[in-house]
Amino acid sequence: MIPAVSIRGLEKVFPRVQALRGVDLEIGQGEFFALLGPNGAGKTTLISILAGLARATAGKAEVMGHDVVRDYRQARRQLGVVPQELVFDPFFTVREALLFQAGYFGLRRDDAWIDELLAHLGLTDKADTNMRRLSGGMKRRVLVAQALVHRPPVIVLDEPTAGVDVELRQSLWAFIRQLNAQGHTILLTTHYLEEAQTLCQRVAMLKEGRIVALDSTANLLRARYERRLELELEGDLPAFLQPRLKGREGARYLLDLPDYADLEGILAGLRQAGVGVRDLSVGQPDLEDVFIKVMREAAP
Amino acid sequence: MIGFWTLFKKEILRFWKVLLQTVAAPILTAFLYLLIFSHVLEAHVQVYPGVGYTAFLMPGLVMMSLLQNAFANSSSSLIQSKITGNIVFVLLPPLSYMEFFLAYMLAALVRGLVIGAGVLVVGLFFTEMQLRHPLWILAFALVSGTVFACVGMVAGIWAEKFDHLAGVQNFAIMPLTFLSGVFYSIHSLPAFWQGVSHFNPVFYMIDGFRYGFFGVADVDPWLGLAVVAPTALASSLLTLWMLRSGYKLRH
Numbered sequence A: 001m002i003p004a005v006s007i008r009g010l011e012k013v014f015p016r017v018q019a020l021r022g023v024d025l026e027i028g029q030g031e032f033f034a035l036l037g038p039n040g041a042g043k044t045t046l047i048s049i050l051a052g053l054a055r056a057t058a059g060k061a062e063v064m065g066h067d068v069v070r071d072y073r074q075a076r077r078q079l080g081v082v083p084q085e086l087v088f089d090p091f092f093t094v095r096e097a098l099l100f101q102a103g104y105f106g107l108r109r110d111d112a113w114i115d116e117l118l119a120h121l122g123l124t125d126k127a128d129t130n131m132r133r134l135s136g137g138m139k140r141r142v143l144v145a146q147a148l149v150h151r152p153p154v155i156v157l158d159e160p161t162a163g164v165d166v167e168l169r170q171s172l173w174a175f176i177r178q179l180n181a182q183g184h185t186i187l188l189t190t191h192y193l194e195e196a197q198t199l200c201q202r203v204a205m206l207k208e209g210r211i212v213a214l215d216s217t218a219n220l221l222r223a224r225y226e227r228r229l230e231l232e233l234e235g236d237l238p239a240f241l242q243p244r245l246k247g248r249e250g251a252r253y254l255l256d257l258p259d260y261a262d263l264e265g266i267l268a269g270l271r272q273a274g275v276g277v278r279d280l281s282v283g284q285p286d287l288e289d290v291f292i293k294v295m296r297e298a299a300p
Numbered sequence B: 001m002i003g004f005w006t007l008f009k010k011e012i013l014r015f016w017k018v019l020l021q022t023v024a025a026p027i028l029t030a031f032l033y034l035l036i037f038s039h040v041l042e043a044h045v046q047v048y049p050g051v052g053y054t055a056f057l058m059p060g061l062v063m064m065s066l067l068q069n070a071f072a073n074s075s076s077s078l079i080q081s082k083i084t085g086n087i088v089f090v091l092l093p094p095l096s097y098m099e100f101f102l103a104y105m106l107a108a109l110v111r112g113l114v115i116g117a118g119v120l121v122v123g124l125f126f127t128e129m130q131l132r133h134p135l136w137i138l139a140f141a142l143v144s145g146t147v148f149a150c151v152g153m154v155a156g157i158w159a160e161k162f163d164h165l166a167g168v169q170n171f172a173i174m175p176l177t178f179l180s181g182v183f184y185s186i187h188s189l190p191a192f193w194q195g196v197s198h199f200n201p202v203f204y205m206i207d208g209f210r211y212g213f214f215g216v217a218d219v220d221p222w223l224g225l226a227v228v229a230p231t232a233l234a235s236s237l238l239t240l241w242m243l244r245s246g247y248k249l250r251h
Helices: A043-051 A072-077 A094-104 A111-120 A136-148 A166-181 A193-199 A217-224 A239-244 A262-273 A287-297 B002-016 B019-041 B053-084 B097-123 B134-158 B162-178 B191-197 B201-214 B221-245
Strands: A005-013 A018-027 A032-036 A058-063 A079-082 A154-158 A185-189 A202-207 A210-216 A228-233 A245-249 A252-256 A277-282
Touching: A005 A043, A018 A043, A018 A202, A018 A210, A032 A043, A032 A193, A043 A058, A043 A079, A043 A154, A043 A185, A058 A072, A072 A079, A079 A136, A094 A111, A094 A136, A094 B002, A111 A136, A136 A154, A136 A166, A154 A166, A166 A185, A166 A193, A185 A193, A193 A217, A193 A287, A202 A217, A202 A287, A210 A217, A210 A287, A217 A287, A228 A262, A239 A245, A239 A252, A239 A262, A262 A277, B002 B019, B002 B053, B002 B097, B019 B053, B019 B097, B053 B097, B053 B134, B053 B162, B053 B201, B097 B134, B097 B221, B134 B162, B134 B201, B134 B221, B162 B201, B201 B221
Parallel strands: A032 A185, A032 A202, A079 A154, A154 A185
Antiparallel strands: A005 A018, A005 A058, A202 A210, A228 A252, A228 A277, A245 A252
16 A cells, blocks of 8 residues: 655755754554654654645655655645644635635535534634634634645644644544544644654654654553652662662652562562552653653764 | 636735725825826926827826736735745645746736726826727736736745835835836936836836827837837746745745
8 A cells, every 4th residue: 555655865954954864754544643853853844845835855755655746736635734833814714715725726616525624623603704803723723624625635733732722622633533533644743742642553753853763652652661660658668679769759769660560579578578558659651751761862 | 727716716805805905095096196297287298299198197107006006916915925824825735836826927917907997997087088009008908917917926925024025116116117107208308317218118018008098109019019028928937937946935
């Protein structure tokens, strides 16, 4: 099957900075994929090249098998982009903006689909409101609708939930999940790592224009996450647990717990030593911790 | 084709929705020129025999309004979209650079023509107009409007802020249109400035346009067309080249 997104040897040099330094990446059809990285890592540059908003210095990019430069018309038909900036055209209403967007993609007027989009995004009663009069969250929803108006198989969301309230975030993800379940490929960049963790099957981490981690979310968590056991004890930490000690705050100890199976031995040892346990918790795998670790370890 | 039509329609609606500033205001400005100049100069100046000054002034004013507004439409649309960022809505779709060019250029031309026609209608309250060669009138309106619609696109793409655009408007467009014989025949100028005027393409636009009304002008309309038509072609090619290369639009 043709990959939804295929990127090879992608480089981008701006006058003062090299944004991408040889990126290779393949995203399969139907994947829910996260592109993570600190500000300035090159996420938006990569998306811009895919969308034809920027031109690569070297390397090539394809969307559903169509080269984004040579075969730009086909490539752009396959791609829906929700831009990061909250942009809008102040001259028009929500419906007009969507009708224009569909027209730019060469589509005849399709009010049924536009009504469906408006309904899914909770915009039905704003359809005839001027874009200027919408709140930030509403404008964001319109941007999503504009990206979907031509029913693209590949959808790119560049930080779609930045500055968006919880309710909209929830309904937005429910809708995007539904699209993914229908077979749409989703490429997401976000600073909210818990979103990436719960939504995305696979993750790429970008640092200074290079991919420094690329794996399934589950693998990344398994391989990179350092599990911790937090104990509040009624006495001092027994000697046999000293090698595991990672931190201490009063009677609370933070212990290394690479394997759940160790837990039984630890508790048995404590009982034997006569040290009571007042409180116990095991940290859950967290993509944010993995992200910080990867970013710290990755060679500059 | 749907892509082109949609963008063209959007560009027309963009100025149509703010008709007061984009169409009524320039017609009012032209009306004021007519009011003042016809009142002050009608009795004193006669450029061509049998043609009153107000009648002489009319084609120049019509053409000047047409050109300035064709320029204003394409340039302001592009710079506004660039600065607010909503230019992405037309950069993301699979519009070809030719569709992009034609939509912006023709919409700007339409605004120029609408305002030109409006000024002409207003002028008819002041003076009677002859219409000797309507085809020349139409030809010069279309070809000259094309030049300024293209120059507007070039300026709009090139400019990074409103200041840049104001610079082009104040230091290029205004002098070129004012020093082109809108208000006078260049034969009334000193020899040196007459010579300089011959390097101003706007002079040929207005002179040829005027020929269409009165059947007399400073130079032969064919010579005018031989200057203006290649200018239109060159400015179109420059605009197309900029769009194709993605200059300042696709980084």
